[in-house]
Structures are given as structure tokens and as C-alpha cells.
Amino acid sequence: MSFPRLIQSSDEITNYVLLALLKGCGRLKALRHGKCVHGMILKHGFRSHLPIMTSVLDMYSNCFRLQEARKIFLEIERPDAIVINGMIAAYFRCYRPSDAVGLFYDSPSKDVGTWNSVLSGLVRISNNYEALRFFKQMVCVGEKSDVITLVTVLSACGSLAASCNARQIHGIVVKHGHEKHIPVGNAIIDMYAKVGEIEDAYIYFKNTELKNVITWTSLIVGYGKHGLGIEAIATFQQMVIAGFVPNKVTFVGILSACSHAGLVRQGLEIYRCMTEIYGIEPEMIHYGCVVDLLARYGQLEEAWKFITTMPVQPDSEMWTSFLSSCYFHKNKEFSKIAMEKLLELNPEDAGSYVLLSNVCSWIGDLEGVAKARRWIMNKGIVKTKAQTWIEIDRTVHGFESGGRSHPNYDIIVKYLGDLLERIKAVGYVPNIDIVVQNVDDNLKEEMIRNHSEKLAIGFGLINTKPGTRIVIVKNLRVCSDCHAAIGFISKMEGREIVARDSTRFHRFRDGKCSCREHW
């Protein structure tokens, strides 16, 4: 039903119609239409209808209109838990966490949803560590969690990349008997993949009978993040055989898996499948994957042809990805074009300024270099620092690139120096930049207790089990090959090292990243 018709025929306005309209306006962020519906609500006397007023609040919240949402909230005489939860969500959505938490503690009526609102709000603003602490508090005061709590906590845990927490939360899920809920299972698979335990993600996947398209997609995405392109493709094929229909997210996952594993031919074939067999209209993100797939492996002409024949205009991310491939493959002609396009579109992104400065310096455009540096200075653009976390004895330790703030810094440096001497003594030559972050006494004790050695190298820690052959990759930053700065090494298995950056894992064998295995 169209708006004009609805407005003219008052006899058709029911609370159900209004609720549906509000939901639609919120989803589409259609503020103007939403205000119109709000007006109708007032005109037709639904002012004291609690579900409707909750939905009005939520509509404004979805449109990021905090003042309007708050006004509605204050006008509601006796707000129940659901209204309060909506207001908490609105505060988080508009980056006002302290107001949200304040409302939580002031609120007289709380239900599990109130706790969940804060929990998911913290995850929304990427404060996953606080989210985990909040969940602990929830457990301590005896508040019972539901499936939504667990899905949210599992997601926080995955983002924190703390595998000890991961197992604990998984344990809680089993204890509460929530494993049968598919989104919970999906969140478990996603979490294990994100904390580096792709085998555990697979084991859970294999053992659960309850699967939907997201279950399969989560595993495929997980394989992609681990550079395991062949496994991602195999899973995709099994998914199709099992009768599940891949959606647009599945294709983003599989295409990026192919791209990061160098499976160009297979990736293009899958892209063809997506459009021709599944009839999925490609979105910018899919086009971006294809451009990346081609350009990353040097097929710059093909990538260029693809870009110029796409039915949509490339966005700045696509130009950044293309430019970084052109730079990597040392193609000046395309680099210049991509750089111009990028400058037209994207004056804000810190990452591209750094790339631009590098490209200018390479092609000898000293003026460009100076300009890029001036922009960085003037705009106060700061490249986001690499961060990582690790959990020791239930405490999550955060690390920041270049951070030297730990009180025991000197002791740690000495400990690592000694350890390196021992490594050299058994015949390995560590040829890497060692940047000690911070390690505390608990960690040191843990090392002694397990007869294991944890090395803080690069941005984080290496964990070696007794008897593991220590292989130092010649240069930890070798993976700038695949356009990624390496974060920390999460595993060493024989001659294989698994390292991660902020988005995915890289497998190195003899100093060569799996991203380049299939060239």
C-alpha cells in the first residue's frame, strides 16, 4: 500500500499497519516517511499505545535521531522493560554508551533483554572486552541468559580472539542446553574460526545436524580467513550437493577465499555461477572481490576491463585495492589512473593516504608525496594502530603496536633476549624485528608451568609447545605480498606458522605465505 493512499483512507489505519510501516521506515532509514507515520499515529490517537510508541522510538533510533527517540521515551508515562531496552539500544547506536549504561543501572524494570541490550550495544561499539566483563557480571548476579545473550557473547569472544574464553563460553552454551538453536551453533563456528581454531570450527560443524545457509557460510568464511581456499571451495560444493542455496554473503566469502588463496580461475567460475545459475545480482562487494581476484595476481588488464564494464561506478575501496595491486606489480600506467580516481573519491581514508604517499614516491612524484604528507598532517589522519589480544589465566591482555608501557618491560626484554640466544644456539638465525609489547608475571609463570615458551614477537606472542621445532620466518612482514600487515603468530606446527592480521590468518611454510602458494 502506498503512502498517499494510506494517508487518505483513515479507516484502513490499524495498529498492525502502523507497526509494519514503522519497521519498514526504520530498516530503510526513511526518516521523512517515518515522521509522516509518527504524525498519523498522533492524529489517530495511538499516543498511549505502548507497542506503537516503542516502535516509533525504534524507528527514530534506526534513523540515528537520538533527540527524537529520547523525546518519545520521556513522553511515555510508564515505560516497561521493552521501551527501556529500545532506548538503551538507541543510545548505543548513537555512540552514547555512558547514557546507555546509566539508563541500565537506573532502570527499575530489567529483564534478560535489558542485559542483552547493553551486551549487544557494547559489541556494536566494538567494546568486546567490556561486553565479556558485563557478561561475567550477569552470571555473577544470577541473571539467566537466553540464546540472544549467548549469540552476542560468542560474537564478542570471536572478535577478541581469545580461545580460552571461547571454550568456556562454548561450555556455558552446552550447560544451558542452547546448542540446538541454529544461530548459537553458527556463532560457535564463527567464533572458533575467528580465534584461530579452524579445526574446532570444522569439528563443531561436522557434528551438528542443525545447519542452515549461515552455518555453511560461516565455515566457508572461516576457511577463507585462514587462507584455506581449497577447503572453502570443497565446502561450497558440499553445501550445494546437500541442497542448500548459497546467498550473497556466501559468495562474498567464497570469492574472497579464492582471492586470498590465489585461486583465480576457480573464483571467476564461481562468480559466473553466482550470476548465471543462482541469479544473484552482484553488489559492489562482489565486484570488489573479482577485481581483487584478478589484480592481486597481476591480471591488471583484465581487472581494468572488468572495472570499466561494470554497471556501477567503482567506489574508493575498489580503487584502493586496485591501486595497491598496481603498486605491488609495479605498473605505473594503471597506478596513475587508479590514484587519480581515488583522489576524486576519497579524501578521508587514512589507509589510502599512506598508499598514495608510497605510490607517489615510487613514480617519482615528489610533489605528490609532499602533498599526501601535508594532508595527513593537516587532517590529523592517524593510521589505526595494530592491536591484538591474548588470554592468559582468564585475563585478556591487550597489545598495541609499538607499546612499551608495561612496568616489567625491561625484564621481559631481557627474558626474550636470553630466549633468542638459546634459539640461535640450536642453529636457527632469527632475522626479524623484535618488538616487545607487554607481558606480565602471570604469563611468565604460565610459561614455566607448562614448560612452554611464549615469545612476544612482532605484535604479539608465539606459543611453542615442548618439542616443537622453532622455525623463524626470515621476515615476518613477508605477507605484505598479500597486501596485509602481519599481526601476531598464533600457532607453530612443525615447519608451518600460522599468523594473523586484523582480518585473516596466513599460513607460512618455509617463509612463504599460503596466499602465494597457487601462483
Add this chain to the structure above:
DNA sequence: GTAGGGTTAG
């Protein structure tokens, strides 16, 4: 049948 808080994405 009416409202809030949750899972997959370069």
C-alpha cells in the same frame, strides 16, 4: 497476528 535485545561479508 501487535513492541526490544542475536548469527555469516572485501
